[in-house]
Structure formats: structure tokens, C-alpha cells
Amino acid sequence: MSEPAAPVEPVRHPLPPELIHELRTPLTQIIGYSELLIEQAVEAGDTGYLADLRKVNAAGYRLLALMEESFQSVRTPAPATDAARGPACIPQPDEGADATR
Amino acid sequence: MSKILLVEDNEMNRDMLSRRLERKGYQVVLATDGQAGVDMARSETPDLVLMDMSLPVLDGWEATRRLKADPATRHIPVIALTAHAMSSDREKALEAGCDEYDTKPIELPRLLGKMEALLGGPAAEAAP
Numbered sequence: 001m002s003e004p005a006a007p008v009e010p011v012r013h014p015l016p017p018e019l020i021h022e023l024r025t026p027l028t029q030i031i032g033y034s035e036l037l038i039e040q041a042v043e044a045g046d047t048g049y050l051a052d053l054r055k056v057n058a059a060g061y062r063l064l065a066l067m068e069e070s071f072q073s074v075r076t077p078a079p080a081t082d083a084a085r086g087p088a089c090i091p092q093p094d095e096g097a098d099a100t101r
Numbered sequence: 102m103s104k105i106l107l108v109e110d111n112e113m114n115r116d117m118l119s120r121r122l123e124r125k126g127y128q129v130v131l132a133t134d135g136q137a138g139v140d141m142a143r144s145e146t147p148d149l150v151l152m153d154m155s156l157p158v159l160d161g162w163e164a165t166r167r168l169k170a171d172p173a174t175r176h177i178p179v180i181a182l183t184a185h186a187m188s189s190d191r192e193k194a195l196e197a198g199c200d201e202y203d204t205k206p207i208e209l210p211r212l213l214g215k216m217e218a219l220l221g222g223p224a225a226e227a228a229p
Contacts, residue, residue, distance in 0.1 A: 021184050021185055024184035024205050024206060025111060025114070025184055025205070027205075027206050028114055028117075028205040028206040028207060029114060029117060031207075032114070032117040032118065032121065032206065032207060032209075033113075036117060036120060036121055036124075039121075039124065060206075064206060
């Protein structure tokens, strides 16, 4: 009888900046359309879908926060050792990246 | 009612943002690439241009340079919209002549604040 598997710790790797850029387009649509539908539902007094629409919107912002977190971790200056610098294919964003986004 | 030219090649972004702006009382005209944006700015004389930067045919930076080089359109404020979030992108947009810069995903109140600052007042006041 094998021993139960140890709980797997979630591994978070920084997303490449170009992938973050690509993800922003569909995320813009998820957040934007959900906000548009929320506005319309509120105006129409249609509360049937409002709670679910707000969940979709909140999930979009949660995903945005995770992307920003990943973006910030990529921005953190890397140690001077090659081994610690990560894959060479990941471009390093500018040091002066906008901290608000 | 202020007339806004939205230059955006992504159909869903164009549809979503134009509908949200129309709900806020703006008249929105659309262009799907940078060259069409330049042409429409000349023909429609909008009060403000929302310019995506990653555009086909003519990118947003070059389209903005041409608008700002043309005496007929140089007075029109241009807000750059981009999914890039680095300060170099902002600087690049401002160097091309953009008057403001905002990032995607759009936070509508923030964008409206920038638009109103450039237009000189809230569009909602003029909305029917």
C-alpha cells in the first residue's frame, strides 16, 4: 500500500510580459462587457442576473490582480547569478514600469 | 454632445467601449486601423480621439504623428490606449504627440476623467 501523496504546493511562475500583454485583451472584454451588462441590469431593475454578473466581473478583476502580481515579480531585480535569472526567453520589462497597472 | 473617434482594430473592444461611451452621452465614430483613423479624423473632425496603439496598416504612434503634423487635426486631443503597461510605452505615446495615455483593461471612470479633462467638462452635461 503506497503512502498518500503529499499535498501539492501551488507553484507560481512569473508570466512572460508578452503573455501578460496578450491576456489583457480578453480580460478587457470580460471586465468591460460584464460592467456594461451590470449597468444595463441595474437600470432595467433586472436583479435576476445581477449577482452572477458581479461574480464574473469580480473574477475578471481577480485575474487582473494575479497578472499584476506576476508582472511585479518579473520586474523585481534578479540576483546577479545566471542560474537565478530564469529562462533567457523571458524579456525583462523596463525598470520604470507603471506601478499602478 | 462630444464626438469621439475610437480607433480600435479589435471588434469586441470596439463594440464594448463604443457602447459604454454612448451610454455616457458621447457620440462615437469608429475606425478599424490607423490610416482609417487619420482619414476619419480629417473628415469627421471629432472632439477627441481614443487611439489604440497596436493597429494594422498604420500603427497608433504613426497615426498620431500624422494627426499632430496636420494643421487641420493637430488641435484634436488624442488619448493613447494600450494593453502594454510599461512606462516606456507611455513615454513613447507622449513622444508621438498623444495628450494622454491609458491602459487596458479600461477603468471607465478613470478614462472618462481623462477625457473630460481634455474636453473641458463632463459629456453627461450635454447628454440628452
